[in-house]
Amino acid sequence: MLVLGIESSCDETGAAVVTGDGRVLSDVVQSQVALHAQYGGVVPELASRDHLKNVGPVVREALTRASVRLADVDAVAVTHRPGLVGALLVGVQVAKGLAWAAGKPLVGVDHLVGHLFAVFLDRGEVRELPGFPFVALLVSGGHTAIYLVDAPRADAITELGGTRDDAAGEAFDKVGKLLGLGYPGGPVVDRLAATGDPTRFPLEAPMLHTKTLEMSFSGIKTRVAQLVEAGLPSGDRAEAVADVCASFQAAVVDVLVKKTLFAAEAHGVRDVVLGGGVAANRALRSRLGEAAAARGMRAFVPPLASCTDNAAMIAYAGALRAKAGERDGWDLVATSATVLPRVTRKGRGDR
Amino acid sequence: MFRGKLAALETSTALGSVALFEDGALVLEREQRVSNAHGESLLPMLDLALRDAGWKPSDIARWGVGIGPGSFTGVRIGVALAKGIHLATGAELVGVTSLDAIAAAAVGAVGAETIVAVLAAMRGEVFAQATGRIARGPTCVRIADWDAWRASLDAPEALVIGDASPIAEGTPPHARLVGRLAMTRAADDADALEPVYVRPPDITLPKSAKPKTPP
Numbered sequence: 182m183l184v185l186g187i188e189s190s191c192d193e194t195g196a197a198v199v200t201g202d203g204r205v206l207s208d209v210v211q212s213q214v215a216l217h218a219q220y221g222g223v224v225p226e227l228a229s230r231d232h233l234k235n236v237g238p239v240v241r242e243a244l245t246r247a248s249v250r251l252a253d254v255d256a257v258a259v260t261h262r263p264g265l266v267g268a269l270l271v272g273v274q275v276a277k278g279l280a281w282a283a284g285k286p287l288v289g290v291d292h293l294v295g296h297l298f299a300v301f302l303d304r305g306e307v308r309e310l311p312g313f314p315f316v317a318l319l320v321s322g323g324h325t326a327i328y329l330v331d332a333p334r335a336d337a338i339t340e341l342g343g344t345r346d347d348a349a350g351e352a353f354d355k356v357g358k359l360l361g362l363g364y365p366g367g368p369v370v371d372r373l374a375a376t377g378d379p380t381r382f383p384l385e386a387p388m389l390h391t392k393t394l395e396m397s398f399s400g401i402k403t404r405v406a407q408l409v410e411a412g413l414p415s416g417d418r419a420e421a422v423a424d425v426c427a428s429f430q431a432a433v434v435d436v437l438v439k440k441t442l443f444a445a446e447a448h449g450v451r452d453v454v455l456g457g458g459v460a461a462n463r464a465l466r467s468r469l470g471e472a473a474a475a476r477g478m479r480a481f482v483p484p485l486a487s488c489t490d491n492a493a494m495i496a497y498a499g500a501l502r503a504k505a506g507e508r509d510g511w512d513l514v515a516t517s518a519t520v521l522p523r524v525t526r527k528g529r530g531d532r
Numbered sequence: 533m534f535r536g537k538l539a540a541l542e543t544s545t546a547l548g549s550v551a552l553f554e555d556g557a558l559v560l561e562r563e564q565r566v567s568n569a570h571g572e573s574l575l576p577m578l579d580l581a582l583r584d585a586g587w588k589p590s591d592i593a594r595w596g597v598g599i600g601p602g603s604f605t606g607v608r609i610g611v612a613l614a615k616g617i618h619l620a621t622g623a624e625l626v627g628v629t630s631l632d633a634i635a636a637a638a639v640g641a642v643g644a645e646t647i648v649a650v651l652a653a654m655r656g657e658v659f660a661q662a663t664g665r666i667a668r669g670p671t672c673v674r675i676a677d678w679d680a681w682r683a684s685l686d687a688p689e690a691l692v693i694g695d696a697s698p699i700a701e702g703t704p705p706h707a708r709l710v711g712r713l714a715m716t717r718a719a720d721d722a723d724a725l726e727p728v729y730v731r732p733p734d735i736t737l738p739k740s741a742k743p744k745t746p747p
Contacts, residue, residue: 226604226733230726233608237615237723251620267605270571271612277575278616282589511575 184503185254185279186496187240189272190264190292191323192216192223194235195492198247198254201500204303206247208486208493211235214365221364222354229267236275243492251283256508258499260492261289262516264323269515277511286508288499291520292490293319294335296456297328298501299487299494311452311481316341316445318437318469321457321490322350322365325437326525327394327444330454333501335520341444342394343525349433350459352398356405356429360422370426371462377420377427382408384428386436394440395525398433405429434465438472445478454481460488533715536593540711541578543570543610544602544630545651545695549707550578552585556715559585561708569605574613590621596714598705599627601659601670601730602651611727624719629728630705631661631670634694636713637703644691648682650699658696659730666690672731675699 182201189195192213198206213231217223244251259276261269273289280287297317301310314331326343347355350367357366362373384404387397405425413421445453453473459465466482473480487494502508538553548570549563562581564573582589597614600607611627618625634649646664653659653672661669666687673681678699682692695704
């Protein structure tokens with residue numbers, strides 16, 4: 182089986198061709214990061230305009246690199262939720278036009294489901310695969326939650342807990358901005374943290390010691406804002422910025438790793454999987470691996486190209502649906518909410 | 533003049549429409565008024581139209597598609613669908629602006645040397661374009677400034693047509709008009725085809741980017 186996948190939920194236009202068992206034949210991603218950088222975040226209308234400009238060449242490139250004709254494709258998969266609706270609908274309409282005109286089945290894919298099964302993508306490296314059930318930490322600029330995944334189907338995924346406010350990746354970017362490190366700040370925070378001293382400005386992620394799997398990343402971002410407002414020492418400002426990065430990153434990684442492994446233990450699960458754009462963070466990758474091993478668990482961290490937004494994971498999740506005989510109608514719409522039921526309510530207060 | 537099977541789509545306004553032509557003659561047209569852009573309804577309407585005509589998607593050698601100005605989301609829904617169809621069949625694409633389509637409805641009107649096409653642009657503004665003896669636009673005009681803009685054309689005889697209350701009503705852009713114009717023009721580069729937005733995107737800087745006032 183060959184599936185063409187299309188992704189346009191946020192600021193990456195992607196198209197990929199993947200086999201039914203996850204072999205990636207092509208995976209094209211056109212990033213809009215430079216377009217949005219001057220605004221310090223993704224501007225939805227600009228994102229929609231850019232997706233429409235890029236989607237044709239990106240799809241063509243994906244087919245060419247895979248040496249596949251559309252006629253050889255068995256299904257067209259597209260991200261239709263969650264995300265920016267105006268951005269999503271560009272991909273959805275192109276996929277519908279393609280599938281309809283070529284006489285192929287159309288399958289809509291939830292972006293989060295795509296991330297959760299991205300670990301099964303085969304990019305030609307030697308790899309081990311997790312067994313079901315596994316616990317997955319999905320952590321990106323838009324989402325941060327822990328899931329129990331019982332089988333390769335969307336309806337076999339249960340959210341165990343997530344953030345009450347900001348996504349972890351969002352907190353990374355905001356801290357980067359507070360420290361004057363530009364947008365997106367996450368990768369820069371990661372780089373500076375490696376040289377900083379995490380004990381100089383001690384920070385602790387809220388809800389670290391609660392027994393629930395809920396998380397919160399808004400308060401720690403405010404703590405960093407307070408540090409910045411109080412004035413970082415000007416004598417060694419560069420060093421102080423690196424120290425704040427180190428402390429912030431250590432606190433966030435700490436809570437993510439602790440809660441993920443706690444979830445795995447609570448459910449008697451041995452395999453834990455990392456996914457989402459923040460999986461690019463080197464401290465998170467290494468800490469999760471070490472901490473899992475120390476508990477006799479196995480951590481699976483996919484290659485970066487599978488963690489950040491990409492269309493290969495959409496094609497693969499679409500292949501799972503297509504193999505199960507599922508398909509969507511020509512009235513498929515873009516929706517901002519995920520299909521996965523949320524257990525963590527947003528906002529403050531008692532639960 | 534294009535010969536063969538041609539299909540046209542128009543989604544710049546709440547009135548979505550499709551029209552099928554063969555050798556220049558209208559075969560059938562369908563329209564649907566929606567409240568939520570056309571993402572859900574456009575392709576089902578098109579699919580049904582082709583079934584009624586007994587056509588397959590691959591029979592269509594050229595597509596005319598409305599490229600605005602109008603609803604940003606509505607226009608993208610039509611253009612993105614057309615781009616997907618083009619990727620699958622290689623059919624030609626011809627983009628037609630909503631204001632050209634409106635003006636096409638007035639062709640043959642007696643004594644109109646200049647045609648002014650208008651379309652509601654929300655927020656107290658209209659999209660406007662003059663064609664004929666006087667050419668201007670497409671541009672965005674505040675309704676409050678309409679009389680001044682109209683006078684500045686120096687074409688008192690101009691026929692004003694379109695769908696922008698209170699300036700003109702009853703002639704929204706339609707796939708039937710898009711298709712007629714798409715027959716007469718050269719094909720566009722499909723990958724490069726973009727909507728005519730006229731208005732720049734509204735960009736609100738995030739709170740954190742604005743100067744903070746102490747409590």
